[in-house]
Amino acid sequence: MRRVLRDLSGRTDRTLADLVVAQLQAAARGVALARAAAGGELRPGEARRRMVLVEHEGDAGRARLVTRLRRSVTSPVDREDLFRLSRSVDDVLDALRDFVREADLYEAPPDPLHEPVLAALADGVDRLTAAVELLADRPRAAADAALRAKKVGVRPAYQRAVATLLVRPEPARPARSARSSQSTEPVQAEPVQTAPSLQPAQTVQTAQPVQTALISLLLLNRLDTAGAHLAAAADALADGVVKRFQ
Template identity: 60%
Template structure:
């Protein structure tokens, strides 16, 4: 029975089904992260009470963590992967870091009793656009790795860091008070999310270069 199970796993690996399954798990992680961006945007725009957004973010984070745990478990059992295991692990861990930064943003938005502000929207919009590109890149990874790498690099084009910098500059261009400092700190959380997203892009691109070029 054990031998039959191992043979079945080897057949899945050699047929490419394992690569597709592993990529799908990362896509699910990214979908949870995109949901986190939507929650952060709703709270920052005053469309959703911060306490409610914080509660819902807990469920989204649990979903992302469960997907990552399953990915790690399957990586241990698989013979193949769409890119080197180390790079796929780095990619998944960086996506998890993006969601952690969004969780901290929503949690602190509630704790600090921050007021809705348009300052957050450009950074959150850039994060959402970047996640869309990265999700498409991971979908392409098993069958078209070079196209996946090109699509992943587009995830850096929306420019999370420049939008963060412009938002902070606008805040500091006026009177600096407690609200300004609070908004600047919260924007820093979104910048952290952007940094982690860039690390996820690099992990995918590095993996493709090492394996296919």
């Protein structure tokens, strides 16, 4: 009976919303770690170690939410939509974990192209947190706030970063030595076998910029994935409110 009265009083709705907020706060810490690693403020290995702890916090928060949903009679929106919201927030943190993990695995140098995308993600997570905080008492306002969280511009920031990456100039190649540039030896006197020996050096000079660009692109894709999951979380909240209060 106490549980029923608690549910009918609205306290359970606020508790469930608070559990989602706790997940979003873990996601916000994940964004902060990713920004510190991308900006060179934190070594990728240390960011990866800390991200494991943040991910565990997010997983524990989601587990508490699922357990509470099983016990509750009511919820601020349909259980399916609340579950979708929680799962999508968890997916945001998973994508950020992959970003930090792969930055460490690939030994990626700090890249300023990542910061605008991460800044948009941070803004979106903050706005979605504010929306969920409204869910129990002002559900329609929560839905409006969730839609604003979806429009923070993660995808445009990602697209601009990729466009910049594709036209970013390669580092200057090493200048030819004075000996090779001033040689007066006739071309026909050069041994034939020297031509193949030049190929590996040319490959080394051109492979490194391509490798760095590919790593940056892979990491940008992780951030774009996090943005897609953030949008899915916002949609889950808005959909739940519309179905419940239409």
